[in-house]
Amino acid sequence: MDELQDMYDAEHRILKALPKLAKAATCEKLKAAFLKHLAETEQQVTKLEQVFQAFDEKPKARKCKATVGLLEEGDEIASDNKGEPTINAALISAGQKVEHYEIASYGCLLEWAGILGNTKAANLIREILAQEKAANETLTELGKQSANREAMGEDKEKTADDETADQAPAKSRTGARASSPARKRTAALTR
Numbered sequence: 001m002d003e004l005q006d007m008y009d010a011e012h013r014i015l016k017a018l019p020k021l022a023k024a025a026t027c028e029k030l031k032a033a034f035l036k037h038l039a040e041t042e043q044q045v046t047k048l049e050q051v052f053q054a055f056d057e058k059p060k061a062r063k064c065k066a067t068v069g070l071l072e073e074g075d076e077i078a079s080d081n082k083g084e085p086t087i088n089a090a091l092i093s094a095g096q097k098v099e100h101y102e103i104a105s106y107g108c109l110l111e112w113a114g115i116l117g118n119t120k121a122a123n124l125i126r127e128i129l130a131q132e133k134a135a136n137e138t139l140t141e142l143g144k145q146s147a148n149r150e151a152m153g154e155d156k157e158k159t160a161d162d163e164t165a166d167q168a169p170a171k172s173r174t175g176a177r178a179s180s181p182a183r184k185r186t187a188a189l190t191r
Contacts, residue, residue: 004048006062006063006064007064008048008061008062009064013067014067022038024078036138037138043131048128051109051121054120070094073097077091078090078091088146089150096139102132113125
């Protein structure tokens with residue numbers, strides 16, 4: 001019940017954070033992804049209430065310190081990258097940190113509901129977990145499609161070479177290069 005209460009609190013906090021992330025995004029596809037996940041999160045709150053009911057408990061939130069910290073970091077990331085070409089990659093990073101925490105938490109809750117033999121709760125949690133995994137995958141794809149290249153100061157247009165590079169492991173670049181503010185930001189991102 002403690003973990004369930006944590007996630008109930010987490011989802012309420014995420015409901016408040018997602019509109020801010022969408023507003024900070026400069027990529028329309030990223031804005032849409034955050035807003036889509038906002039609608040899913042609203043459904044997840046309802047599903048969590050049904051999970052509580054499946055255990056004959058009243059829905060109750062317990063402050064989720066991990067989510068508080070992740071969302072504070074997300075606010076800081078958005079503020080630090082506002083107006084920069086790194087903003088969308090930074091927002092994706094912040095969003096994925098939250099998604100990974102949720103995936104881990106719902107994975108545990110799913111296992112525990114199964115051990116307790118509560119099929120109804122397990123099915124609801126499985127649905128939430130699938131949505132969290134899909135949201136994470138969407139963020140990964142948006143990063144690969146454009147946000148990461150944009151943060152590196154590269155063209156948004158994808159060339160045939162880029163498509164091949166996406167499939168190959170990243171290689172370290174060497175050699176002398178002119179220094180620019182975008183390159184300095186890139187260096188900070190890659191550390």
